[in-house]
Amino acid sequence: MIVAWIKKDKLRCVVSYVLLIKNFMIKKILIFNILVFALFSCENNGERDMQKPVIEIISPQSCVELQRGESFTFRAQFSDNVELGSYNIEIHHNFDHHSHSTDNVECELDEKKTPVKAWADNWNYTIPKGQKTFEANNEIPIPADIDAGDYHFMVRLTDKSGWQQLAAVSVKIILSDIHF
Amino acid sequence: MNRIKRGNILLFIVLTFFVQAFAQNKSDTIVSLDEIVVEGNSRRAILMKSPQNVVSVGQAFLKQNFAGSLMQSLEKIPGVQAMSIGSGQSKPAIRGLGFNRMLVAENGVKHEGQQWGDDHGLEIDRFALDNVEIIKGAGTLHYGSDAISGVINLKSSYIPQKNFEGEINLFGRTNNESTGLSARMGGRRNGFWYRANLTLTDYADYKVPADSIQYYSYYIKLKNRRLRNTAGKEHNGGLHLGYLSDKFLTTLYLSDVYTKSGFFADAHGLEVRLSEINYDRSRRDIDLPRHTVNHFKVMNHTSYRIDNLTVEGDFAFQNNFRQEFSEPVSHGYMPTPPNALERQYNKNTFTANLCAKFLLAEKHHIHAGFNGEHQNNRRGGWGFIIPDFRTTALGAFVFDKWEISENLIVSGGVRFDYILTEIDEYRDWYETYKIRSEKLKRNFNSITYALGVNYDLNNWNFKTNFGKSFRAPIPKELGSDGVNYHIFRYEKGNTGLQPEESYQLDAGVNWHNEKLDIQLEPFVNFFPNYIYLNPTSGYYEGLQMYYYTQTHVFRWGFEFNVNYKIISQLELNMSGDYLYARQLSGDKQGYTLPFSPPASATFGVKYSPQTKWAGKDGYVSMDFRAVAPQNEIVPPENATAGYGLLNAAAGCTFSIGARHALPLRITLQANNLLNRRYYDHTSFYRLIDVPEAGRNFSIMLGFNF
Numbered sequence: 030m031i032v033a034w035i036k037k038d039k040l041r042c043v044v045s046y047v048l049l050i051k052n053f054m055i056k057k058i059l060i061f062n063i064l065v066f067a068l069f070s071c072e073n074n075g076e077r078d079m080q081k082p083v084i085e086i087i088s089p090q091s092c093v094e095l096q097r098g099e100s101f102t103f104r105a106q107f108s109d110n111v112e113l114g115s116y117n118i119e120i121h122h123n124f125d126h127h128s129h130s131t132d133n134v135e136c137e138l139d140e141k142k143t144p145v146k147a148w149a150d151n152w153n154y155t156i157p158k159g160q161k162t163f164e165a166n167n168e169i170p171i172p173a174d175i176d177a178g179d180y181h182f183m184v185r186l187t188d189k190s191g192w193q194q195l196a197a198v199s200v201k202i203i204l205s206d207i208h209f
Numbered sequence: 210m211n212r213i214k215r216g217n218i219l220l221f222i223v224l225t226f227f228v229q230a231f232a233q234n235k236s237d238t239i240v241s242l243d244e245i246v247v248e249g250n251s252r253r254a255i256l257m258k259s260p261q262n263v264v265s266v267g268q269a270f271l272k273q274n275f276a277g278s279l280m281q282s283l284e285k286i287p288g289v290q291a292m293s294i295g296s297g298q299s300k301p302a303i304r305g306l307g308f309n310r311m312l313v314a315e316n317g318v319k320h321e322g323q324q325w326g327d328d329h330g331l332e333i334d335r336f337a338l339d340n341v342e343i344i345k346g347a348g349t350l351h352y353g354s355d356a357i358s359g360v361i362n363l364k365s366s367y368i369p370q371k372n373f374e375g376e377i378n379l380f381g382r383t384n385n386e387s388t389g390l391s392a393r394m395g396g397r398r399n400g401f402w403y404r405a406n407l408t409l410t411d412y413a414d415y416k417v418p419a420d421s422i423q424y425y426s427y428y429i430k431l432k433n434r435r436l437r438n439t440a441g442k443e444h445n446g447g448l449h450l451g452y453l454s455d456k457f458l459t460t461l462y463l464s465d466v467y468t469k470s471g472f473f474a475d476a477h478g479l480e481v482r483l484s485e486i487n488y489d490r491s492r493r494d495i496d497l498p499r500h501t502v503n504h505f506k507v508m509n510h511t512s513y514r515i516d517n518l519t520v521e522g523d524f525a526f527q528n529n530f531r532q533e534f535s536e537p538v539s540h541g542y543m544p545t546p547p548n549a550l551e552r553q554y555n556k557n558t559f560t561a562n563l564c565a566k567f568l569l570a571e572k573h574h575i576h577a578g579f580n581g582e583h584q585n586n587r588r589g590g591w592g593f594i595i596p597d598f599r600t601t602a603l604g605a606f607v608f609d610k611w612e613i614s615e616n617l618i619v620s621g622g623v624r625f626d627y628i629l630t631e632i633d634e635y636r637d638w639y640e641t642y643k644i645r646s647e648k649l650k651r652n653f654n655s656i657t658y659a660l661g662v663n664y665d666l667n668n669w670n671f672k673t674n675f676g677k678s679f680r681a682p683i684p685k686e687l688g689s690d691g692v693n694y695h696i697f698r699y700e701k702g703n704t705g706l707q708p709e710e711s712y713q714l715d716a717g718v719n720w721h722n723e724k725l726d727i728q729l730e731p732f733v734n735f736f737p738n739y740i741y742l743n744p745t746s747g748y749y750e751g752l753q754m755y756y757y758t759q760t761h762v763f764r765w766g767f768e769f770n771v772n773y774k775i776i777s778q779l780e781l782n783m784s785g786d787y788l789y790a791r792q793l794s795g796d797k798q799g800y801t802l803p804f805s806p807p808a809s810a811t812f813g814v815k816y817s818p819q820t821k822w823a824g825k826d827g828y829v830s831m832d833f834r835a836v837a838p839q840n841e842i843v844p845p846e847n848a849t850a851g852y853g854l855l856n857a858a859a860g861c862t863f864s865i866g867a868r869h870a871l872p873l874r875i876t877l878q879a880n881n882l883l884n885r886r887y888y889d890h891t892s893f894y895r896l897i898d899v900p901e902a903g904r905n906f907s908i909m910l911g912f913n914f
Contacts, residue, residue, distance in 0.1 A: 076799065077799045077800055079840075079842070079848075114745075114746025114747070115746055115747055115748055116748070117748040117751055117752070119751045121539065121540070122539070125538060125545075126485070144539070144545070147539070149539070149542065151750075151751035153747075153748040153749070153751075185697075185748065185751075185752070185753065187744075187745075187746040187747070187748075187753055188746060189746050190746070190797075190844060191743070191744035191745055191746055191753075191796070191797070191844040191845075192744075192844045192845070193697075193744070193753050193844070193845060195697070
């Protein structure tokens with residue numbers, strides 16, 4: 030019954046295991062040895078994807094100041110050894126100075142504060158099928174009525190096999206309506 | 210390819226050792242007992258007891274291998290793994306399967322905590338145990354759902370022999386500056402007896418051989434190489450009251466295990482955190498994030514014997530109360546929560562087991578029984594992972610052990626289980642008010658069976674067991690539909706999941722004489738519907754989407770143990786394990802299963818001089834544990850490099866006081882002597898690249914009175 034479920038190359042493994050059990054009974058240690066070798070060689074390392082995708086953020090850069098009510102461009106170079114999956118970009122406040130930073134740059138943060146109307150949003154994007162590289166280019170509008178301050182801009186990227194890579198950028202959103 | 214070759218070479222060395230050992234052993238001296246098997250029975254009787262591979266260890270083993278947690282001590286047994294959560298707690302696993310795929314029982318009653326959780330350790334007072342029995346392979350027949358890869362049965366059935374007796378142990382470990390006290394006392398008068406035990410432990414943040422932790426190119430600097438906020442403490446107490454006559458035995462067990470421990474402060478789950486809390490102020494304080502767990506148990510075991518019929522009953526109530534606290538932080542659509550109580554679980558479990566054992570036609574040992582269990586789990590806190598649920602499980606089994614001859618035993622049995630699971634609805638407590646778990650009622654039926662043979666021939670002993678086991682899907686797998694912020698993922702349950710079934714063929718081959726004992730335990734295992742949390746390439750609500758699905762899984766592996774007594778004072782030991790797992794269908798076809806332990810081998814030498822100064826039980830031992838790299842991974846795991854660890858231990862008993870009346874036992878241990886920086890593939894902190902504990906010395910002083 031078990032055999033029915035096991036596909037082609039696995040059959041060999043199971044057959045050799047049955048032989049192995051049989052051979053325990055007749056105490057043929059050397060045959061056991063050979064069969065264990067055969068089992069080890071059942072390993073099929075062929076097509077499994079074992080690599081995470083790669084994110085290279087072009088913009089926004091760390092510690093950049095963005096103006097409220099305006100748009101900014103998210104640009105990044107994605108790559109994977111097999112096939113890219115999809116990506117998500119997310120923004121949330123860092124008024125409490127927690128951190129997700131994935132680069133070593135430390136930005137100068139404003140005083141800690143309690144959010145009134147913090148910006149929290151995220152966007153899912155798909156990548157056309159079959160791509161090993163992709164350049165993301167998305168226009169992100171910044172709402173005009175949100176709290177200014179320190180924010181985290183998170184990028185998450187998957188490949189087709191489900192490996193995920195993360196990257197984060199700290200940005201500062203400033204008021205656009207300051208006039209001197 | 211390289212890895213396969215290396216595996217072959219390792220195997221070749223192992224097998225060559227076997228062959229040479231065979232060739233060398235001819236002479237007869239005293240009876241050798243496998244170090245791990247310490248039951249006072251002959252080797253043969255132990256081997257013939259069950260068609261399954263059973264390892265049994267006593268208090269002496271637990272003391273000689275004293276570690277941060279019970280499972281870290283048991284990890285010395287090939288095929289047993291500890292999934293560590295910091296230095297003081299760990300989860301059990303047998304042959305790479307943990308969580309709800311193995312079962313922990315205390316005195317035969319299933320231990321019910323929050324086994325599904327990544328960071329919920331095993332709530333047990335190891336000092337209250339007399340004996341730990343590990344059954345490898347399908348254990349469903351006697352224990353019901355979950356006992357797929359095996360059973361760890363913790364026993365505390367010792368009955369005091371004197372009017373008053375007791376034991377005090379004091380212990381300390383250098384790495385996490387742990388100190389502790391454990392006291393046991395008991396007494397017996399006529400048929401009545403009592404036992405009481407108390408254990409107190411307190412430990413500081415543990416030390417790793419690293420100045421910083423590099424995780425996603427984020428540098429977390431460590432002060433004095435300590436992992437911030439991993440301190441903890443444990444307060445346990447227990448009381449046994451019993452009565453024994455020649456036909457009747459009853460014991461009432463009461464116990465409470467309380468643990469409070471911190472989680473590494475700079476990352477909670479996978480999420481890197483900065484905090485205003487001054488963690489470096491003290492290495493002994495337990496700040497946020499942390500959890501407290503209290504496990505209360507009351508159990509009764511009663512047995513009554515009439516001629517060759519024994520009737521036994523076990524009745525138990527358990528309450529598992531866990532709270533996890535972390536700094537309230539807004540996440541996605543969730544605003545900043547009002548307090549630090551992130552998760553709370555309050556689970557009550559009632560168990561009733563009844564069974565009868567009798568001898569039929571002088572050769573058939575019949576064991577038939579009924580198990581009933583009811584659980585009620587209620588949640589709290591602002592972080593949602595599992596909904597409230599209730600489950601009722603009923604099972605009945607019959608098992609026959611047929612002694613065909615002195616050398617040949619055939620055993621087999623069949624079991625039926627019915628499990629009803631009711632899940633409550635859960636909605637977000639904030640703006641979205643989204644339903645995260647639908648109201649659901651499911652029932653699961655399962656028929657399981659086992660068939661085994663024991664055969665003994667001169668120095669050889671063979672056993673084989675084929676068994677089907679199962680587990681009912683748990684509420685997390687059925688009902689979850691939400692974000693797990695700690696692991697940065699969106700988890701989607703599947704209300705249509707079928708009970709997970711496993712078919713396993715186990716074998717045990719033993720060859721022993723007075724000097725040499727060789728044990729080989731291979732197994733092959735197939736799941737037609739393994740419940741797997743599959744990471745996809747898609748995003749949902751901002752996080753990677755994972756969904757529960759069922760796949761075909763094939764596994765095989767083996768453990769071995771070779772004990773060679775060169776002379777009566779000097780013993781060599783070699784043990785190891787290997788595991789192979791493949792998903793044969795579904796999205797991750799060709800990949801392994803999560804948390805697959807890498808192959809490992811331990812080489813040990815033990816010298817027991819048996820001289821006047823060292824006493825009867827004095828010993829010095831050293832072992833080297835080699836662990837292969839684990840490159841067999843599945844998203845989101847990281848490959849783990851191989852490593853070697855050097856450990857040493859010594860112990861002896863002195864007699865002090867007037868007329869040497871007070872025996873004082875000293876046990877010393879040194880772990881990771883070379884202070885190697887290494888990663889344990891199955892550790893909770895592996896995903897955030899936190900290395901395992903550095904060099905550690907531990908001491909235990911014990912007085913018996």
